[in-house]
Amino acid sequence: MLSINNVTKTFGGVVALNKCATTVKQNEIVAFVGPNGAGKTTLFDTISGLIKPDYGNITLSIDDNTEELTKISPEKVANLGISRTFQQVRLFPNLTIQDHFIIAQSKNDMRLLAQIVAKNHMHEKDVPFHKKILEQYGIDRDLNLYVSDLSYGQQKLLQIAMAVMREHKIIMLDEPVAGVNAVVQKKIEDILISLKKAGETIMLVEHDMEFVRNIADRVVVMDEGSVMVDGTPEEALSDSQVLEAYLGE
Amino acid sequence: MLTGYLYNILIFSGIYAILTVSLNMAVGFTGLLNLGHVAFFGIGAYTSTLLTMNGVPYIVSLIVAGLVSSVFGVILMYAVRKLKGDYLALATLGFSFVVYSVMLNWSSLTRGPLGIPGIPKPELFGWTINTTSEYLVFTLIVATVSIYIINRITTSRYGKLLEAVRDDEVGLSVYGKPIFSLKVRSLAISAFFAGIAGSLFAHHITFIDPSSFYINDLVLLLTIVLVGGLANNKGVIIATVIIMLIPEALRFVDMPSSILGPARQMIYAIVLIGILLFKPRGLFGRIDLE
Structure with missing residues (x-):
């Protein structure tokens, strides 16, 4: 392979x-x-x-x-x-946990015009799925929390979750x-x-x-x-x- | 008399709100310390002026002003594609000086330091915007639409990608996102709205010369963005109104006009230093200035 x-x-x-x-x-x-x-x-x-x-x-x-x-x-x-994590976590400290899931998951986020005119461009329908991932990975925090507020261990878990959830x-x-x-x-x-x-x-x-x-x-x-x-x-x-x-x- | 004065302040606040919110998109959201924004403002002003003075309808000139600035934004981003941080800031500052020099020295096109007087008032579908109150309404409409579009972008999933570019380019690239394309688009959109603001500015004061688009204005724009808070559009709009109003107090102080101009710059500098020292995230921001 x-x-x-x-x-x-x-x-x-x-x-x-x-x-x-x-x-x-x-x-x-x-x-x-x-x-x-x-x-x-x-x-x-x-x-x-x-x-x-x-x-x-x-x-x-x-x-x-x-x-x-x-x-x-x-x-x-x-x-x-090819999906990967880094030895030292590389997350985006000024974005929330859910923003990270959206970045990892989304394929169509480069369609700028579609997003300007979209009714609900933040995909609230994904919330239950994202909450389920948090549960699976043992991250007992709110989806809207900034990742800079997570512990190092939780950041590591989040990084792995992101690597796994993307295609x-x-x-x-x-x-x-x-x-x-x-x-x-x-x-x-x-x-x-x-x-x-x-x-x-x-x-x-x-x-x-x-x-x-x-x-x-x-x-x-x-x-x-x-x-x-x-x-x-x-x-x-x-x-x-x-x-x-x-x-x- | 007083109403006209207030309307003028509001018109300039509207124009500067477009300028600062668009600058915030590049600097605050995408992390591109672009010091060339004032050049895009100038390019838009000259483009719109030259087109309308050659018989092109105003609405076309307004849009083309944005597009020409945007094209220069793309060219600038390609030129500085290998640079980051302070080096990017220096290169974009250099771009401002180059554009300023072109405006100053290409006399056959821009009339150089003499400037271009007699810029016509905008005419939209047979309606000539003559009075200050009409221009205020027009400016507020354009500013509202511009800021709405920028806000839609920065709060969308696309906007989150821009913020991710700012926070960690390498970290984002492994999620398959095209970093350079995100940067180019951000600067192009930012420059587009600076060009729109330039057009509004030129047709309001009906006279432009290169001194309107020099580094003094850049200091003002950066001061507003830093006071409002990086990556916070609401904060930047509030800061625009506050900072546009502060120097107006000087008008009621008895001092010679030769001191009035430098005094304004001193106020901006004092505000900027105060913010950097005591509130580095600005009044409403949550992003550290690095």
Whole structure:
């Protein structure tokens, strides 16, 4: 489905990605692990189109169509079905929770004239649906609350909800449980397990090995911008190179 | 006499309300610190003046004034597409100076510093708007329609996208929204209404010269938007009326006219500094000035 082909990216003299290559199949949950600076987030940013690689390419194949993601803008990548979250939440602090849901969900919000003449352009009919999502994600807050008033954990949950609710083929989650308390971490784990059951294709950057072992079908261990080991969680997390480089054992 | 004076203040308040609410769309809602707004105002004024003086019906001139300003807005946005924040502000300020210089030096078209006198009063479908009271009604109609449209945009789902551009462009791009297109459209719409305001201004005072569209006016516009509050249309309209009225008090103070002009600018500067120091979100705003 997603093919990462020898992607190289340097920032000045720093090699962030070095001939990085792997694939992601449909309905698969792939965890990307590795020490800080291994290139995991750079890889996610490259897949999203936020960073252009120096060499190599990334392709997305759906049915008989293949698109080269590294040649198109982040907006087009997103519209091909790549949905993602960021390690540090990137929400819009002066907008409400409902505004965020509308942004994630809506496809027709660029039709300016239609919105000027529309009777009810804020889609109040979506309110029950949005309230249901809040309930599902354990965000016990009012839809009209500004997101800057949410706790960090609630912001993380909202970001995941937005990534899931928009039409997508692949969801990329960059350290979804980093910096959240145990209750929110458990909630996020439950959400991911339900997404796994629903047959979603998920790419995940995570440091919590127990979490990775429980959720991932496959683990890609990265170091210095390259793929060091690629296999099942058992294979990858018991590899001697991995234990030495990543876990320090 | 006093009625005419009051009507004039209200006419200018209406014109400046269009200008400031449209500036707020770019600066407050979209986060584009556009210091070229006064240039769009000038482009609209000159376009409308030149067209009507060459026999084009006023209603056509009014709309074309908006459209020409809007086209310059699109050109400006393409030119500064790689810039953000302070750099964008500097580049758009440069645009203001360029437009001012063109108005000043393209004498065959604009009569340069001599300005263009005798601009005809608007004529709409056989009705010539001659009196101040008629012009007030006309201005209020145009201002109401303009502000209504801008308000519809900024409170719609489209407006939420503009606010999202202001808050986090990268964050928005991963939801598949075209950031550059949103910025271009925002500046084009903002410039369109500045052009409309320029037309109203020119045909009211019936004389324009480049000095009407210089940086002094830009300071006034920014002061109003910051006092009213970024991304708050109601606040900006209230601030427009307040700030248009404050300097009028000087008329009743016995001072030479050579001091009166600079005194107005001083008042704007004091208000601006006071707001930045003590109420950085403005009187009614909720967005921090960054």
